[in-house]
Amino acid sequence: MPTLLKLSWPIVIGQGMHLMYQLADTFWVGRLGPEYLAAISLSFPLLFIVYSMGAGFSVAGVALVSQYTGAEKPKMASRATGQIFVVAILISIFFTAAALYFSETMFILIGAEEEVLPLALEYFRIYVSGIPIIFIYYIFSSVLEGIGDTITPMKIKMFTVVLNIILDPFLIFGWSVFPEMGIGGAALATVLSRLAAGLVGIYIMFWDLSAIKLSLKDFYPDLAMIKKIFKIGTPAALGDSAMAVALTVMTSIVAGFGTITLAAWGIANRITAVIRMPAFGMGRATGIMVGQHLGAEQPSEANKVSWLGTAVTFGSMLVVAVLFLFISPNLVSLFTEDISVINIGAEYLRISAFAFAFLGAQIVLSGALNGAGKTIQQTFFRLLTLWIFQIPLSYLLAYQFNFGRQGIWWGILLAKIIGLAILMVWFNKGSWQSKEI
Numbered sequence: 001m002p003t004l005l006k007l008s009w010p011i012v013i014g015q016g017m018h019l020m021y022q023l024a025d026t027f028w029v030g031r032l033g034p035e036y037l038a039a040i041s042l043s044f045p046l047l048f049i050v051y052s053m054g055a056g057f058s059v060a061g062v063a064l065v066s067q068y069t070g071a072e073k074p075k076m077a078s079r080a081t082g083q084i085f086v087v088a089i090l091i092s093i094f095f096t097a098a099a100l101y102f103s104e105t106m107f108i109l110i111g112a113e114e115e116v117l118p119l120a121l122e123y124f125r126i127y128v129s130g131i132p133i134i135f136i137y138y139i140f141s142s143v144l145e146g147i148g149d150t151i152t153p154m155k156i157k158m159f160t161v162v163l164n165i166i167l168d169p170f171l172i173f174g175w176s177v178f179p180e181m182g183i184g185g186a187a188l189a190t191v192l193s194r195l196a197a198g199l200v201g202i203y204i205m206f207w208d209l210s211a212i213k214l215s216l217k218d219f220y221p222d223l224a225m226i227k228k229i230f231k232i233g234t235p236a237a238l239g240d241s242a243m244a245v246a247l248t249v250m251t252s253i254v255a256g257f258g259t260i261t262l263a264a265w266g267i268a269n270r271i272t273a274v275i276r277m278p279a280f281g282m283g284r285a286t287g288i289m290v291g292q293h294l295g296a297e298q299p300s301e302a303n304k305v306s307w308l309g310t311a312v313t314f315g316s317m318l319v320v321a322v323l324f325l326f327i328s329p330n331l332v333s334l335f336t337e338d339i340s341v342i343n344i345g346a347e348y349l350r351i352s353a354f355a356f357a358f359l360g361a362q363i364v365l366s367g368a369l370n371g372a373g374k375t376i377q378q379t380f381f382r383l384l385t386l387w388i389f390q391i392p393l394s395y396l397l398a399y400q401f402n403f404g405r406q407g408i409w410w411g412i413l414l415a416k417i418i419g420l421a422i423l424m425v426w427f428n429k430g431s432w433q434s435k436e437i
Contacts, residue, residue: 024165025186026270028172030335034263036183037336039119041266042112045251046124048244050099051131051138056237056375057088058142059287060229063373065146065212066288070295074213081143081205082218083225085136087233092135099128110248111255122184130191133198140201143212145288152204156197164193232373239379246386250408253395257405264344267335271345272352275320279360282309283367290371299433306368306427313364317357324353344405351409358416365427374432381426385419 022044029036064084068077107120141153167189174180181188205214254265286309293302324331332345362385369378393414397407 022270022273024161024168025190026267026335028168029183029186030267032172032182034259034336034338034341035115036119037263037266037341038113038116038259039123039183040186041262041269042107042110042116042120042251042255043124043127044266044269045110045244045248046099046103046106047127048247049241050095050128050244051092051134052240052244053088053091053095053135053237055138056235056240057084057091057229057233058138059236059370059375060084060233063146063232063287063291063370063375064228065143066148066291066371067295067373069147070292077147078212078214079218079222080225080229081139081212082214082220083222084143084229084233085139086219086221087226087229088135088139089132091237092132096128096131099131100125103128106248110252113255113259116259119183122182123187126184126187127190130194133191133195136198137194137201140198140205143205145284146291147212148288148292150285150288156200159200160193160197163196164189167192232375235375235379236370239375239382242379242383243386246391249391250394253391253398253408254405256399260338260340261344261405263336263338264332264341264348267332267341268345268348268352270335271331271349272356275317275324275353275356276360276363278316279313279356279363282313282360283363283370285309285367286364287367287369287371290368291373294372294433299430302368302372302433303430306365309364309368310361314357314361317360318354321353321357325350328353347406348409351406351413355409355413355416358413358420362416362420362423365423368427369432372432372434377426377432381419381423384422385415389418390415 025040026037029040064080065077068074068080103121103124104117107117107124112120144150144152168186169175170178171181171185171189172183173185178185205212251262251265255262286306289305290302293299293305328346328349329342331349332342336342362381366378366382369375390412392411394408394411397403397411398405399407401407403410
């Protein structure tokens with residue numbers, strides 16, 4: 001348990017720093033009006049589709065690097081790092097170009113209202129242009145985590161989030177000598193901050209400041225290594241993309257109840273991301289330890305750490321969910337003064353907080369599967385929860401059984417409970433306990 005906590009707490013803080021990008025944007029943009037918040041709410045799932053590919057291939061980084069580290073093969077870990085960088089950046093350029101070309105069509109398809117569409121496009125196009133930069137940082141962080149260094153990514157995230165928070169009001173409102181860019185300024189502030197993080201990451205890896213020692217030869221194509229990367233990374237990337245598409249569909253379902261509900265949905269999702277932070281940290285830490293234990297031929301230890309992380313995460317998040325029953329309106333009011341938005345957001349938070357306790361447990365078990373390189377199985381269970389349970393239940397309860405918008409919130413909770421139960425039954429069979437290197 002001490003090792004798990006040692007690895008996870010910097011990741012949790014790092015996730016918090018990542019979340020601060022979104023919270024800072026939401027806080028300042030909320031001062032512009034509900035339609036601006038709705039624009040960010042619409043943009044986020046589409047952005048998620050694009051950069052989920054980078055997040056997916058970063059899973060290959062954690063799995064391969066942690067297993068090579070456990071097997072005491074540092075040169076192979078460096079080789080894998082170079083190949084992952086090349087693959088991920090090429091993919092990011094392709095998806096960025098596609099997102100820019102199809103952006104307006106996608107926003108119209110998910111129900112962007114006339115006053116929201118130009119704002120969403122402005123924010124999305126600036127943000128998505130920085131996706132290749134963001135991919136560099138994803139890979140850099142995952143590789144360092146794979147060797148057990150979770151402190152360095154945390155420090156860099158802390159620096160860049162402070163930079164983002166400082167830039168936001170200057171670029172949004174045109175403070176001092178900066179131009180007044182409105183919602184586009186929020187997107188540009190985030191891109192510039194991520195650029196700083198990516199440059200620092202490249203410097204650390206090329207100038208021998210980490211256990212991963214990159215050289216130019218590590219970037220020469222290695223077909224055998226690229227095959228491993230695609231074997232592990234593709235299912236994870238597709239799973240992340242499918243989750244992003246599911247979020248887009250969910251946003252479209254929410255949009256059917258109007259701009260105010262959509263704005264509340266966006267704010268509440270930023271807040272629930274806070275609840276998920278410990279789960280993501282514990283999930284990444286669990287994946288690192290599982291990979292290293294399997295690399296060292298210790299499957300029983302990998303199984304033990306998986307269940308321990310799951311239990312701790314579920315218990316702590318359940319406590320937070322109870323707390324949210326009382327403080328939800330206060331949290332939403334931090335981002336808007338619109339009373340309708342506050343009431344709807346609080347309504348969602350009181351139900352979804354419990355949903356994310358079950359999701360948190362699933363995230364940790366998924367992290368264990370990622371560390372074992374079993375990304376196909378991990379992807380299957382994520383798709384099962386989102387597409388087979390969450391989307392149909394939310395739609396049916398909201399529109400067919402006339403629960404209204406509350407049907408969406410209850411559909412999310414029921415789906416997370418069912419999804420975790422199925423994953424736990426399968427995970428307990430132990431068929432995932434084999435290494436991939």
